[in-house]
Each structure stands twice: as structure tokens, then as C-alpha cells.
Amino acid sequence: MIHLDHLPDALADEKLIKVYRRHPITALGLMASLIVILILPIASFIVIKINNPEILNDQALSTLMVLGGGLFFMFAILFIYQHFMDYWLDVWIVTNRRIINIEQNGLFSRTISELRLYRIQDVTSKVDGFVRSMLHFGMVYVQTAGEKHYFVFEDVPDPTGIAKNILHLAEIDRQEHMEEAMETMGQTSADKHPAIREKTATHLEP
Amino acid sequence: MIPLIYFVLAWLIFLGIFFLLSALSIFQMLRHGLAHPLTQISTAAFIILSVVIILGTLGYLAGVDLNGSLDLNSLLRLDQSLL
Numbered sequence: 001m002i003h004l005d006h007l008p009d010a011l012a013d014e015k016l017i018k019v020y021r022r023h024p025i026t027a028l029g030l031m032a033s034l035i036v037i038l039i040l041p042i043a044s045f046i047v048i049k050i051n052n053p054e055i056l057n058d059q060a061l062s063t064l065m066v067l068g069g070g071l072f073f074m075f076a077i078l079f080i081y082q083h084f085m086d087y088w089l090d091v092w093i094v095t096n097r098r099i100i101n102i103e104q105n106g107l108f109s110r111t112i113s114e115l116r117l118y119r120i121q122d123v124t125s126k127v128d129g130f131v132r133s134m135l136h137f138g139m140v141y142v143q144t145a146g147e148k149h150y151f152v153f154e155d156v157p158d159p160t161g162i163a164k165n166i167l168h169l170a171e172i173d174r175q176e177h178m179e180e181a182m183e184t185m186g187q188t189s190a191d192k193h194p195a196i197r198e199k200t201a202t203h204l205e206p
Numbered sequence: 207m208i209p210l211i212y213f214v215l216a217w218l219i220f221l222g223i224f225f226l227l228s229a230l231s232i233f234q235m236l237r238h239g240l241a242h243p244l245t246q247i248s249t250a251a252f253i254i255l256s257v258v259i260i261l262g263t264l265g266y267l268a269g270v271d272l273n274g275s276l277d278l279n280s281l282l283r284l285d286q287s288l289l
Binding site: 001002003004019055058059060061063064066067070071073074075077078081082084085088089091102104107110 | 210213214216217220221230231235237238239240244248252255256260262263266270274275280281
């Protein structure tokens with residue numbers, strides 16, 4: 001399991017800001033159709049009971065219906081579970097240093113990508129369509145310098161807020177990164193100074 | 207006439223496939239899921255529901271004479287009653 005206290009390849013001073021997932025309505029669409037499918041065997045049983053109840057007295061036929069119905073329900077709940085898994089395992093983890101995108105496609109395909117916040121140049125949010133506008137969820141596109149492909153948050157709730165949040169965090173990280181770079185440069189120059197001074201001193205000795 | 211035991215054997219084969227797919231799904235969920243109560247709750251609900259369905263079917267099968275056989279005419283009657 002992924003523990004948010006111990007992120008994979010955690011960086012120094014890295015703190016978790018937020019975990020984003022797709023809006024639950026994106027998972028509910030198929031769930032609703034599956035519930036309708038689950039009602040079908042029950043409806044068939046009721047129709048048989050009304051139209052031809054003596055069929056249910058046939059033990060062989062009843063056994064066949066129980067076996068078939070059992071298998072139908074078992075595979076239906078397995079399908080629902082796998083669909084939930086597909087929704088649940090897709091996450092975008094935002095820390096004060098980077099964005100981690102974990103994407104699960106089916107049972108055996110898994111993609112993990114990460115992006116350092118200081119490299120972010122442009123963040124765009126997009127809400128299109130009736131359902132997305134009503135429930136206020138959509139896409140967030142994050143682009144880095146020199147790269148053509150986007151880092152995409154798909155169907156996340158409040159994309160505008162997320163875009164603002166990422167830009168703000170990227171700005172802070174960029175400043176810290178600059179300070180770190182300046183400090184490193186400063187130290188390097190200071191290290192060089194005594195050596196230069198010594199060399200100059202030996203040349204100046206009579 | 208088709209012996210009932212053939213249907214039970216087919217059911218057992220599908221049950222094996224179901225176990226395999228379920229084990230893989232649960233393994234992936236517990237391995238890659240975030241440490242969150244919903245990860246455990248959904249997995250527990252899936253396992254409990256599956257066990258209830260399997261035990262219910264097995265309980266029904268325990269009271270059935272598996273030496274019996276299915277008449278194809280009764281299958282046609284079932285089809286007619288559904289349509």
C-alpha cells in the first residue's frame with residue numbers, strides 16, 4: 001500500500017499538500033448501469049413466477065437458474081470492484097516539491113510520473129460540457145518549460161482552485177530553488193576566494 | 207436429457223476463473239491502493255458478497271440430487287415464459 005507519510009522517493013523537506021482524484025460522478029455512471037443489469041435476473045425471476053410458476057417446481061431447471069444466477073452476480077460484483085479499483089487507484093498527489101501522477105489502466109497497466117514544481121511554466125484549467133459545468137469538475141493541464149506534452153489532471157473537482165494552488169506552490173518552490181542555487185553559488189565563490197588570495201599573496205611576496 | 211452434474215462442473219470451472227481474477231484484483235488493490243479505510247472496506251465488501259453468493263449456491267446444491275438430468279423441453283418452456 002502507498003502510505004502518504006512515506007511517499008515513493010521522497011525529497012528533502014517534502015510535505016504532502018493534497019491528494020486529488022477524479023470526481024466520484026465519473027465512477028457512478030457505469031455503477032448506475034451495472035445496478036440496472038443486476039436487477040435483470042431478479043426481474044426475470046418475477047416474470048417466470050407470474051407467467052409460469054410450475055417451472056420453478058422443476059428441480060433440474062431451478063438448479064440451472066441458481067447456478068447461472070450465482071455466476072451472473074459473482075462476475076457482476078467482480079466487474080464493479082474492478083471498476084472501482086480503476087477509479088480509486090488513479091491519483092494525483094501534490095506535495096510542496098512535486099506532483100506525482102499514478103494511473104491504473106485495467107489490472108496490469110500502471111503508470112507513475114512526477115513533475116518538479118519549479119519546472120512548471122503554465123497551468124490551465126478547463127470545464128466543458130453540461131454535467132461538468134453543473135458539478136464543477138474538469139481538466140487541469142500543467143506544462144513545463146521545453147516540453148510539448150502536458151501533465152493532465154482528469155475530471156478533478158474544482159479545477160480552477162487546483163490550477164491556482166499549483167501555480168502558487170510552483171512559485172514558492174521556484175523561489176526556494178533559486179535561493180538554494182544562489183547559496184550554492186555563493187559557497188563556491190567563497191571557497192575559491194582564499195585560494196585566489198593565497199596565490200596572489202605568494203606572487204606579491206618579495 | 208443433459209445430466210445436472212455437467213452444469214455443476216461448468217459452474218466449478220467458472221468459479222475457478224472467478225477466484226483467479228478476484229485474487230489478482232484484490233492483490234493489485236491492496237498493493238497499489240492508498241492507505242485509506244475505503245480501500246479496506248471495498249475489498250472486505252467484495253469478499254463478503256462473493257462468499258455469501260458462493261455459500262448460498264453451495265447450500266442450494268447440497269439439497270439437490272445431482273444424478274438428475276435436465277429435459278430440453280423444460281428449457282423451451284422457460285424461454286417461452288420469459289418472452
